[in-house]
Amino acid sequence: MRIKLKSHSESESLIFSLPFTEIKDYLYNLEINGKSVFFIVDKSLLAFKQYRKFLENKRFFLFNATEDNKSLESFFKIHNFLLQNKADRKSLVVGVGGGITLDITGFAATTFMRGVKFGFIPTTLLAMVDASIGGKNGVNFKGFKNYIGTFNHPSFVLISPEFLKTLPQKEFNVGLAEIIKYGAIYKPELLDFLVSNNEAIKSKTLDALSYLIDESVKSKVEIVEKDFKESGLRKILNFGHTLGHALERLKKVSHGEGVAAGMVFASYLSFKKGYLREKEFKRIVEIIKLYGLPDYIKDVNLKDILEGIAGDKKKDGEKIDFILLKGFGKPVIEAMDLLEIENGLQDLRKYYRI
Template sequence: MRETVTFTSGSVDHYYDGFGMLDSIVPKATCIIITDSNIADLYKEQLAGYKTIVLPPGEEQKNIQTITSIAEKLVAYEAHRGTWLVGVGGGVITDITGFVAATYMRGVPFGFVPTTLLAMVDAAIGGKNGVDFGLQKNLLGTIRQPKFILQDASFLDTLPALEWSNGFAEVIKYGCIFDNALFDILEKNDLEYYRNHREALTTIISRCAAWKNKTVAADETETGVRKLLNFGHTAGHAIETVHSLPHGQAVALGMLIACIISEKVSGIDKEVRQRLGHVLRNYGLPVTCRVNIDEAMQVLKMDKKRNAGDVDFIVLEQIGTARIQRIGFDVIHGALIIFNDECNS
């Protein structure tokens, strides 16, 4: 099955028929797969016959040195402007692949095969590609859409428990900012339910992907509504950097901090944060952390969404409705103090 989503810069074909159809989308002879060693080891049979570039796994690979190394390998493969790059992996791999494809020979065609829940519902969708620089996540990057995204939920059969939780942090985010009915569904179930009910899981993946595509189609370059997708990510990225937490865990904590700020600036009831905490726990995500506030604020003040003395922050008006609001760094600092105090109580 193929579904085409149109953006300002072009269209993306979404396929749902499994990895086996990759060769019918892009012939092996014109394709180079970028993946990590975990996927290369687990799926040797599926990757047989493809030219591959295999990276060590992990966020620490998202740097300009990795990009240079991949470019050297592409030159060795004699890759040209007609060569396709296909990222097979999680968000790190799709970010790296998209960045390389946007810059190698000033642009080559590329596609993604996401293998993690987080990548399926969020990271592989929307055209953002980039690498980290210093303490800043994705400081160097592009917005360029893949030509296709090939979804194959069978990759989740080998997904570690931690990565299931990481993915559900983004699923929960969609419920918070767009879809109160989705939040209610998540509230009634838990991580184990979706690990054991594939049909329900694929419905959730499709629902979240639709929200991401709809939002990006309305604002591809993130000047308006696309910023809503950063709910939980402003404080979350700082916590991720300072405490070396997995992305989903950091976003979970960032959403709780965003709720504290929302209580102050939009007047939501504290019950919203309590409900969110309950859902996060049910999906194996943390709700407490002793944040190093000084270091987190240093990272926050270099956030890509910052202005002179404040930052474009996403606050909730209620579950399912969010807005963009400029928030002073002093307000964020105060929320971090409250968060730490409540973690210690």
């Protein structure tokens, strides 16, 4: 795969999927073209020999990738590293890691000397299909996620599914939830593929992973190109995320688990409103369960969920934008009031006989 992501801003990305062994050649070519390259690397990758070898003879900053460290303090440390190593405006900064590492790398690069070029080598499934695409960079601030940041595309994204062989199952599932999302809101073929290639995907067969990644990347690129700064269409990417974020905060479930349960709820609301057939709602549930993701998170207080949803930054007055489906690949953005959401949550409980 080789895709160019164009946008209304000056920046654009070249996105490649390529074998791990070819990443080195790509970077080598940049270096012989006179670029000094600096790497910001997820520290946990050092546990694996193949990644340690990859970093030989490179200048790199090791980043302990946690949400707490996705902070202004780490941002300044990265700036300090670049300064001490005499990076200049012609330097290139490359993030190697999951979404946390890429988000902070993009933010540091776009602010260092008012912005230097940067590239991404995503190493988690979520980073490959989501965080590396779309130009959102940033850090958390005072407990708010991604509160300070920039919009700017990396010059390149090098995707090698081989990284996924070392990724823990729980992290792999986070990416799968986003792929199910693309299938539901944009590319229904992905849903069919997820059902008919379940074994190949679970055993991380490279061909199956490449198909999933390529089709997901294409989906996100097409959506982002139409709406870079999230004023309209891009909001559909939040399918399942409003409830998902609330569950993540309240129950400490992973992002993927929250989004999975959130997608079930949004599909259920769509079914209750007569937008989606029950068969389609059940298909979403079936796929989510097939991949070991939760379709429902138990033991959550309804009032807490509603407060969690209302506190979401996408809130608009009393109404909250919810992404619903009028069929697979046919999302609609609907402003819903809290009472409607509460009724929906209660009905879903009854549906699950809880």
